[in-house]
Amino acid sequence: MERRVSKFNYTLSLIKYGILEAVAAILMILWLVPLYAMILGGLKSNLEAASSPILLPPSKPSIDAYVFAWFGYATIPGLEPTMLRYLIVVIPSVLLSVIIGTMTAYFFFVLSEKHNILSNTLFSIMALATFLPIETVTFPLIELETSYLNIYNTYIGLIFALMIFYVPTSALLMSIFLPVVPKYLIETARIDGAGDWTILWKVIFPLIFPGFLSTLIFVFLQIWNEFFIPLILTNTPNMLMLPVAARFYTAAYALIYNRSFAAGVISSLVPLVIFIFLGRYFIRGLAALGGGAKGV
Incomplete structure (x- = not known):
């Protein structure tokens, strides 16, 4: 039986x-x-x-369509310079957003030990930025960058705007990974006289590194696919970014099907390569989160 x-x-x-x-x-x-x-x-x-x-x-x-999309022709911009420009914006935006987001998450993690209600309230207010449609702050953002900071239509202006939206996203994601760290390690480091900066980067960071990589990959993919911010914060050909440039092949020139397909493939190359080579680290981060949630 x-x-x-x-x-x-x-x-x-x-x-x-x-x-x-x-x-x-x-x-x-x-x-x-x-x-x-x-x-x-x-x-x-x-x-x-x-x-x-x-x-x-x-x-x-x-490969004529790919050559056309990459180099452009006459008034149609090629994707080669726009991709290089966009990498100049995306790479620092991602790194700064995730690093500052990690520090922000740690700040609320420490604050919650002493003032749990205050920490939860402030963190909830900040987390609202992750759900705030970018379109709702279009005019304040443009006004801030043009009238007060004078960084409109610049690389710094784009990086600044992207960080406004993706530092909270990074902090929200990293706050999920921080509780995985055993509290006795933090308490031991404090007894040994370590400050918060040392505790974060020497004690906590090595343990949450898979989560950091997962957040890095996620934020990179989100920023790379961002269309609206480069659209509203640039207005000259020499500041044209990849998502906006690709629109020329799928909007005004939508009847040129093969070039539209080629532009779509070229625009997707970088995130595809990133995910192919780093996707396993993204999965490891999620697996580490699952293990931490179970008390491992």
């Missing part, structure tokens, strides 16, 4: 595992199909891209 029950449980486990694998495969296919279609569309002629089935391989593959 026990043998039959054990065999039944084993069979049931195999069925569950098979279902999970099938669901994972379907989700992966759904995720890859748009990318596959864009890559193929960029290799087709405009006529073939507009008339043939989207998943059908090109009859005569050509």
Whole structure:
């Protein structure tokens, strides 16, 4: 009897595992199909891209659309300079947002030990920024950068604006990872005379590094896909950023299908590469969070 029950449980486990694998495969296919279609569309002629089935391989593959999208032509901006400009903005924005967000999360973590209600109240107010639509602060943001700070249409202005929205996001995410750290380690460091700066970066940070990387990747992907801030805070061709430049291929020139596909692929290259090579660290951070939530 026990043998039959054990065999039944084993069979049931195999069925569950098979279902999970099938669901994972379907989700992966759904995720890859748009990318596959864009890559193929960029290799087709405009006529073939507009008339043939989207998943059908090109009859005569050509990289002309990718060359056009990368270098541009006449009044249509190429994506090469705009991508380089955007990297100049995105990289410091991400690093500063996550580092300052980590320090902010630690501040509220320490404050909660002495004034829990005050900490929760202030942190909740700050966290509201993560849910605040960017469109609602368009005019105050432009007014601040033009009339008071004089950084409108500059790299510093874009970095400043992105940090306004993504420092709270980083702090919110890092505050989830901080409770994973055993409190006795912090108390021991304090007994040994360590200050908060030393405790954060020498004691806590090595333990929450997977969470830091997860937050870094998440914030990078969010900022890279940000369209509205570069749109409203730049107004000259030499400050045109990648998300806005890619719009030229999908809006005013939407009928040029193959170039639209090519521009979409080029715009997606950096986040794709980042996630392919660092995706495992993102998963590790989530796994570390799960372990901390269970008291590990």
